[in-house]
Amino acid sequence: MSDQIRLKKGLDLPIAGAALCEVTRRVAPGLVAVKPTDFRGMVPRLLVKEGDPVKAGTPLFADKKNTAMVFCSPVSGTVEAVVRGDKRKLLAVTVKADGKNESVRFDVPKISSLDKKGMTDLLLQCGLWPCLKQRPYGTVADPEAEPKAIFISGMNTAPLGADRDFTLKDEMAAVQAGIDALGRLTKGGVHFSLSAKNYAGSEFHKLTGVIFHQFEGPHPAGNVGVQINHISPINKGEVVWTVDLPLVAVIGRLFLKGIYDDRRIIAVAGPAAVNPSYAEVPAGVCMKDLSAFFGEGDVRVVSGDVLSGEAVGADGFLGFYDDQVSLLKEGNYYEMFGWINPFRSKKFSVSRAYPAFLRHKKYDMDTNENGGERPFLMNDVYGKVLPMDIYPLYLFKACLAGDLDKMEQLGIYEVIEEDVALCEYVCPSKIAIQDIVRKGIELMMKEM
Amino acid sequence: MAKNFFDKVRPTFSEGGKLSWLHSAFDAFETFFFVPNRTTGKGGTHVKDCVDLKRLLIIVVLALVPALLFGIWNLGFQHSKVFGLGWGFWQMVWYGFVKIIPLYLVSYIVGLGIEFASAQMKGHEVSEGYLVSGFIIPLIVPVDVPWWMLAIAVAFAVIIGKEVFGGTGMNIWNPALLARAFLFFSYPSKMSGDSVWVGGLSKALEGGTPWKGGEVVDALSGATPLSHASLDGLSAAGTSAWNLFLGDIPGAVGETSVIAILIGALILLCTGVASWKIMCSSVLGALLVGWLGQIGGVTDIPCWEQLLLGGFAFGTVFMATDPVTSAQTETGKWIYGFLIGALCITVRLFNPGYPEGMMLAILLMNTFAPLIDHYVVNANVKRRLGRAKTV
Numbered sequence: 001m002s003d004q005i006r007l008k009k010g011l012d013l014p015i016a017g018a019a020l021c022e023v024t025r026r027v028a029p030g031l032v033a034v035k036p037t038d039f040r041g042m043v044p045r046l047l048v049k050e051g052d053p054v055k056a057g058t059p060l061f062a063d064k065k066n067t068a069m070v071f072c073s074p075v076s077g078t079v080e081a082v083v084r085g086d087k088r089k090l091l092a093v094t095v096k097a098d099g100k101n102e103s104v105r106f107d108v109p110k111i112s113s114l115d116k117k118g119m120t121d122l123l124l125q126c127g128l129w130p131c132l133k134q135r136p137y138g139t140v141a142d143p144e145a146e147p148k149a150i151f152i153s154g155m156n157t158a159p160l161g162a163d164r165d166f167t168l169k170d171e172m173a174a175v176q177a178g179i180d181a182l183g184r185l186t187k188g189g190v191h192f193s194l195s196a197k198n199y200a201g202s203e204f205h206k207l208t209g210v211i212f213h214q215f216e217g218p219h220p221a222g223n224v225g226v227q228i229n230h231i232s233p234i235n236k237g238e239v240v241w242t243v244d245l246p247l248v249a250v251i252g253r254l255f256l257k258g259i260y261d262d263r264r265i266i267a268v269a270g271p272a273a274v275n276p277s278y279a280e281v282p283a284g285v286c287m288k289d290l291s292a293f294f295g296e297g298d299v300r301v302v303s304g305d306v307l308s309g310e311a312v313g314a315d316g317f318l319g320f321y322d323d324q325v326s327l328l329k330e331g332n333y334y335e336m337f338g339w340i341n342p343f344r345s346k347k348f349s350v351s352r353a354y355p356a357f358l359r360h361k362k363y364d365m366d367t368n369e370n371g372g373e374r375p376f377l378m379n380d381v382y383g384k385v386l387p388m389d390i391y392p393l394y395l396f397k398a399c400l401a402g403d404l405d406k407m408e409q410l411g412i413y414e415v416i417e418e419d420v421a422l423c424e425y426v427c428p429s430k431i432a433i434q435d436i437v438r439k440g441i442e443l444m445m446k447e448m
Numbered sequence: 449m450a451k452n453f454f455d456k457v458r459p460t461f462s463e464g465g466k467l468s469w470l471h472s473a474f475d476a477f478e479t480f481f482f483v484p485n486r487t488t489g490k491g492g493t494h495v496k497d498c499v500d501l502k503r504l505l506i507i508v509v510l511a512l513v514p515a516l517l518f519g520i521w522n523l524g525f526q527h528s529k530v531f532g533l534g535w536g537f538w539q540m541v542w543y544g545f546v547k548i549i550p551l552y553l554v555s556y557i558v559g560l561g562i563e564f565a566s567a568q569m570k571g572h573e574v575s576e577g578y579l580v581s582g583f584i585i586p587l588i589v590p591v592d593v594p595w596w597m598l599a600i601a602v603a604f605a606v607i608i609g610k611e612v613f614g615g616t617g618m619n620i621w622n623p624a625l626l627a628r629a630f631l632f633f634s635y636p637s638k639m640s641g642d643s644v645w646v647g648g649l650s651k652a653l654e655g656g657t658p659w660k661g662g663e664v665v666d667a668l669s670g671a672t673p674l675s676h677a678s679l680d681g682l683s684a685a686g687t688s689a690w691n692l693f694l695g696d697i698p699g700a701v702g703e704t705s706v707i708a709i710l711i712g713a714l715i716l717l718c719t720g721v722a723s724w725k726i727m728c729s730s731v732l733g734a735l736l737v738g739w740l741g742q743i744g745g746v747t748d749i750p751c752w753e754q755l756l757l758g759g760f761a762f763g764t765v766f767m768a769t770d771p772v773t774s775a776q777t778e779t780g781k782w783i784y785g786f787l788i789g790a791l792c793i794t795v796r797l798f799n800p801g802y803p804e805g806m807m808l809a810i811l812l813m814n815t816f817a818p819l820i821d822h823y824v825v826n827a828n829v830k831r832r833l834g835r836a837k838t839v
Contacts, residue, residue: 013495015495233832233835235832235833235835300494302494306493306494306495307493307494307495308492308493309494310490310491311490311491311494326494328494328495330487331485331487331488332485332486332487333485334451334482334483334484334485335482335483336450336451336481336482336483337481337482338482338483338498339483339500339502339503339506340506344498347498348497348498349497349498349499350497350499351497351499351503351504351719351720352718352719352720353499353503353504353507353719353720353721354498354499354503356498365495366495367487367488367494367495368483368485368486368487368488368496369484369486369487369488369496370483370496370497370498370499370500371483371484371496371499371500371501371502372475372479372484372486372500372573373573374500374501374573374575374576374616374617375575375614375615375616375617375618376617377501377504377577377616377617377771377772378501378504378771379771379776379777380723380771380778383778389828389831389832390828391777391825391828393776394776394825409829409832409833410825410828410829411832421492421493424492424493424496425493425495425496425497426497426499427496427497428497428499428500428501428503428504429500429501429617430496430500432489432492433492434491434492434493435489435491435492438491
């Protein structure tokens with residue numbers, strides 16, 4: 001029997017445009033991209049040039065610090081462009097699919113025959129290692145590290161997030177194979193969290209070789225960082241690894257089929273989405289291929305959820321770790337006397353300063369800031385949406401001050417941006433809190 | 449229409465425009481009328497809650513309105529009573545209105561003037577913090593305070609109390625209380641004693657010309673109940689607990705009526721803008737010390753009556769709960785509020801020369817709030833370190 005952990009703090013955002021549980025679009029591989037910027041702390045070394053033919057599973061670039069760690073093309077075709085930004089920083093490698101769907105065939109032994117070293121080398125070689133992320137800091141896992149355990153969240157509480165029970169319902173064998181493979185990498189076991197409300201209803205409770213935990217509560221209860229904090233918090237010097245559930249299936253497919261097969265079913269949702277539903281796409285899909293979902297007007301295309309995703313633009317690409325595209329209307333309008341309006345019935349607020357708590361409806365949220373940036377003033381709003389034993393305001397201020405000792409003491413090892421995203425959402429001072437934490441983490445990585 | 453106006457004059461105030469040195473002021477006015485069109489960043493949270501500081505602070509102002517309205521009436525009522533004028537309701541209100549408006553003008557012109565100037569100097573947007581401070585200040589000073597004194601006090605509170613620390617959100621002491629403390633220590637004769645709390649009374653006394661139909665006895669009844677802080681004293685001044693609760697007694701404009709303050713408290717608690725923990729613990733602290741004083745024979749006032757006296761209720765509801773200067777941690781808030789209540793009554797019980805302890809109790813605890821938080825946060829750090837050892 002698994003333990004049950006009930007979380008009270010947090011917030012389920014009542015945002016309109018949830019995806020209908022139906023795959024309404026199957027996107028054939030067209031233009032796709034692999035973006036080095038998706039992998040924190042990784043400095044890429046390019047392995048291909050424009051025009052090179054590649055297959056699914058051909059390395060496109062490697063990590064400069066550990067050239068064994070390669071990042072592969074998800075489709076077969078030719079390298080279309082090497083996109084660089086300021087100071088020639090590598091931003092993306094795009095691949096134009098040729099429609100042949102050729103894959104590199106890997107020589108995959110039985111999972112049970114592999115030890116940690118063997119498994120690590122195999123995953124590195126096949127370009128699947130980047131599926132593993134490491135806490136602290138949310139970087140790509142260090143193959144040399146000894147993780148305390150591996151954590152997988154089986155519940156997605158992010159606003160409009162993809163329902164993995166739906167997207168992976170035909171992939172149970174792959175998920176199981178992936179979990180078996182991950183089990184070879186750590187002595188601490190693979191921890192798997194499910195929603196307490198839908199424990200038996202979820203196919204995932206039949207998985208074997210995992211240690212189950214049940215969580216109940218609003219977002220961010222589904223965030224793996226929050227779950228780790230309650231299952232086995234990260235202390236100084238400790239390392240844990242996390243894998244997103246869809247990527248567990250990708251790892252599993254390597255062992256079932258012997259190829260790099262990263263097709264995903266993603267949720268395309270949001271207030272600006274036409275017919276919000278699911279789409280089957282190749283990894284790194286170009287947003288142009290999803291334009292049928294875009295509503296009228298000025299739409300922001302977000303790879304990931306509305307709280308911590310990245311605005312990639314209508315011709316951007318899906319992030320490596322994302323299985324969701326959120327579509328929002330841009331909120332670049334003026335609202336007369338908005339803050340004085342007693343009701344403001346079209347906007348949601350978790351604060352009781354507005355009567356939104358009396359209404360039970362979904363809101364067409366847009367990207368308006370709803371106010372100007374101010375210094376930190378209210379001190380009790382952040383703790384209410386962060387279900388961890390952490391004083392968020394003090395952590396943010398330590399990050400702002402660049403105080404390494406304080407950051408360490410106050411819990412920088414336990415959070416990444418997505419865990420504090422709700423703090424940024426509720427902040428009445430409109431402070432870019434994820435940015436503050438991001439800079440704090442980058443400073444820690446540089447100095448420690 | 450208004451939008452067109454702002455769009456038209458924006459270039460004048462933008463960088464390079466003729467009036468660019470008033471940019472912060474323009475921005476403040478524009479955002480007052482319109483929630484700006486700014487959108488969220490590319491990498492942060494893409495949607496934001498619709499609450500902002502303007503909304504939270506206007507709710508505090510709203511919560512202060514009952515106390516202000518009652519205070520306006522009470523100004524006229526006290527004046528009419530002491531001078532034996534036998535005024536009707538509207539006459540009283542008009543008197544109070546005429547008395548209070550100049551105080552508000554001074555408070556906002558001086559305070560906001562400094563805020564606008566310093567925001568412009570720093571290149572920031574004008575923060576709304578002073579909306580509340582400026583609204584409170586006239587409510588807690590004697591109504592007859594000379595305008596120039598009030599102006600100096602406001603300037604002191606805003607510059608020394610707030611801007612030198614970095615502006616709104618960075619200050620250590622509650623600016624409104626700092627203004628009052630400044631007046632209290634700089635011009636004690638205008639701030640305490642029996643006569644300052646009724647409009648026109650001290651002037652009449654100084655002039656030496658007694659008022660028509662008035663007796664000296666009436667003048668004594670103009671003293672605030674606190675200067676008679678014993679049961680005998682209270683009943684001698686003709687003040688019952690009901691009067692204290694209702695607030696038809698002399699005192700600072702906003703702080704006499706506990707009913708009006710409770711309405712404000714209700715607004716603040718229902719909207720969640722102020723911390724119920726601080727309010728609760730402050731009341732608990734006051735009750736405990738009041739009760740100890742009662743059974744120890746220091747005072748014969750029942751502990752619950754202490755809650756009705758003087759500035760306790762106003763301070764607890766509106767000033768101890770200031771989110772910037774109070775304790776920032778939830779545990780810390782319990783300690784902070786409790787000590788404010790306890791200190792306030794302690795000062796009352798043991799210092800007959802200075803019966804009103806709330807102002808100093810809050811300022812003192814403002815000073816120590818960071819220390820309380822420090823220990824609360826350190827306990828968390830220790831607990832988290834201890835976690836490492838037990839695993």
